[in-house]
Amino acid sequence: MKRRDFIRDMAAGSLALRFGPVVFAGQASAQAPALQLAAVEGESPYAITKEAVAMLGGMKRFVGKGDKVVIKPNIGWDRTPEMAACTNPEVVKALVELVLDAGAKKAIVIDNTTNQAKRCYVRSGIQEAVKQAGGDMLFVDDYRIKRMALKGAWIKEWEIVLDVVEADKIINVPIAKHHSLCRLTLGMKNWLGATGGARNQFHQGLDKAVVDLAAFFKPQLTVLDAYRILVRNGPQGGRLSDTQLMKTVIAGTDPVAVDAMGASFFGVAPRELPYLGFARERGLGEFQLEKVRLEKRKI
């Protein structure tokens, strides 16, 4: 059902692009196929997020009228935004606004946190940002975690947060961070936060788990926050010196390509990350960026 929705929306989106107002100002875009990847650098995380989504064709390409949309940031840790352990609240805020402006009925922001949920929601600044933008912040509820068939290469079934899978559209909003076991945690790894159960056992085959989860959730859009990235002591850091300003947001429809470009901020080549290789084999996307329709911009 989701796939059908996706295809329908893609069709609707391309029609909108074809006959709708010209999105790519100054470019003859009517014939060109839509971008798969847009990276924007700039001072304001809020503005670069909006710009990156606009470059992909605007939020209406992904979200239809009356949709229930789940936005899944990384709110895993009880850390303030400058620690770069959780997604930048301004990025989330921009997305909630875009989703609601695109006509969505609801924009739900949710994450199964590692530290106490309320502390993470409040201290990451995301709760306040979502409230300002008019979205709904939801705590993960034990009764809303159910075992589902993942049909993965490694994980056959697992406990999944129902609020995420029951949404009409899913947007993944990870932050780019160092991770001691899988080197980097980018977009696909963020799906651990939409699972329940004994998820700390995923670490016994983390690269395979990441890909199985990414194949299951299939977001319409991935927006990687690389405004301030965590370069050591991942995935939660704890000192300003663990972070580095990159002032970039990468939005894309290809989750593998988004992660591949995210890796470049750490000086890591895509083929050094085993999960990107697995993901490409599974047909989830492309990590060779030269094969991806992408555009970089500075504002």
Add this chain to the structure above:
Amino acid sequence: MASQTAFFGLFLYLLLGAHYTGEDYIGSTVQRFFHFDPLLALVTIVSARLVYAYFAFALITVVATILFGRVFCGWVCPLGAVHQFSSFVFKKTKFLKPTREEKTSLAWKYYILIIVLAGALFGLDLAGYLDPFSFLTRSFATAVFPSLAYALSSLSGILYGLGTTGLARSISQTLENWTINVTFIQGFSIGLLFLGAVALNARKERFWCRYLCPTGALLGLLSRWNLFKLKIDEEKCIKCGLCTQHCETQAQPYPNEKWKSGECIYCQNCASICPTGAIRFPVSARPEKMTNVSNVDLSRRKLILTTLLGVVAVPFFRLTPAHKRASLKLIRPPGSLPEYKFLAKCVKCAQCMRACPTGGLQPVLTEAGPEGIYTPMLVPKVGYCEYYCSLCTQVCPTGAIKKLTIEEKNKVKIGTAWVNKNRCLPYALGKPCIVCEEHCPVSPKAIKFLEVETKLPDGSVAVQKAPVIDLELCTGCGICENKCPVMDDPAIFVTSVGETRSVTNRLLLDISKETPADRQGAEFSKRPIEVRRSDSEPQF
């Protein structure tokens, strides 16, 4: 009564409010109630040998009792309200039929008071077990709220099943917002004691207040001079005896000369039940005869005997190895005083356990010896110490846990983590894991990883990243133990050794550190330095 309902409501509101509200510092919550309690004030000051400014509030209660009698018990005490309400229910349902004249001795609460006070002289803090505020707070924090939350959560599960998602969701979101933990190791025993105390009201109205409450006994002794004395208008009195039969606390309004000022809580039952309206409480400055305060025969002989009993109880409570060597599982909350001081001040109210966002703080049963029952300890398997949280230190009413800012708290070590290499996945099975390293909240991390070789059953060798602990950096927060995927007996675990508050429960010899004597002249260093043999040893 409106006043009791209001105070009980305030108590509930404040106790529920003692959690992470979104602010790092939550200010004064339910602990303020405790500062008005003269028994806790007296016992804490005597047993800890220090006067605390915030116990000045207790003087208000003392003065009010001297002027107006035990109005505190009848109008303010939230546990009294619970007992009065349940007595009322038992009476209405005919479980409780008050006798015409109650003869049971009222002396027990005075004996309890004397034993508690005698113990306090020796630094033994027994007040917390029967003090009404401690008892009620502990019962609600670890048994009543958790049971209600559990029931509500199940209800939301049923509502989800019925398809009423909206209602179900608002219940579960509210519970999460109020942070009510539902796992308490001693929740069942504390809850049983609370139910027992309530059930006793089926035997006698306000059983607790009449026979057990040491705080009520203390206030009773103060009530001798109070200004409002019961007066029966002899001309109107028809000697029906209803007043005495329905007196909540056995104060015996009739006959007038037998009325006990030390038992009366000014509930006004007698005045309102009197068919002829003969009972009033006019102002009278005449002090009550001592024998009339409670009509309890507190003879010198009995007083001496109970005092002795209290004194003898002290060594009896301390026949425990807890004073010789620290218990490995006794991980006290950050900011806790050295053990002997902690025990002298902790009133077992469990507010720290209510405030703990992860539910890791649990009531102790055996780990701290008999005098440490129901004091708090961190059980990392249940919950860990949140790195940026110092709520437990903020809510302690007696300062047994010193108030700490978050920066101060992060410098405190409450224990030390250890790896059990026989169970750890990379060490024992050659499987990747290092979940503990990922969760370690300090930066740089106190858990490092090294590549280790493990021989597998087939003889091959696996190389994996395996955790190693940096003692200098580990604070003992326990998140590693909490998140370890080895479920039954985590392969990484925290014990109390190395805790900042202790000089004896230490791990590494640090004798080259400069001391005050090094900075003084030569003759100063020839004097013996006074050092306690053990910081868990009591003061006498």
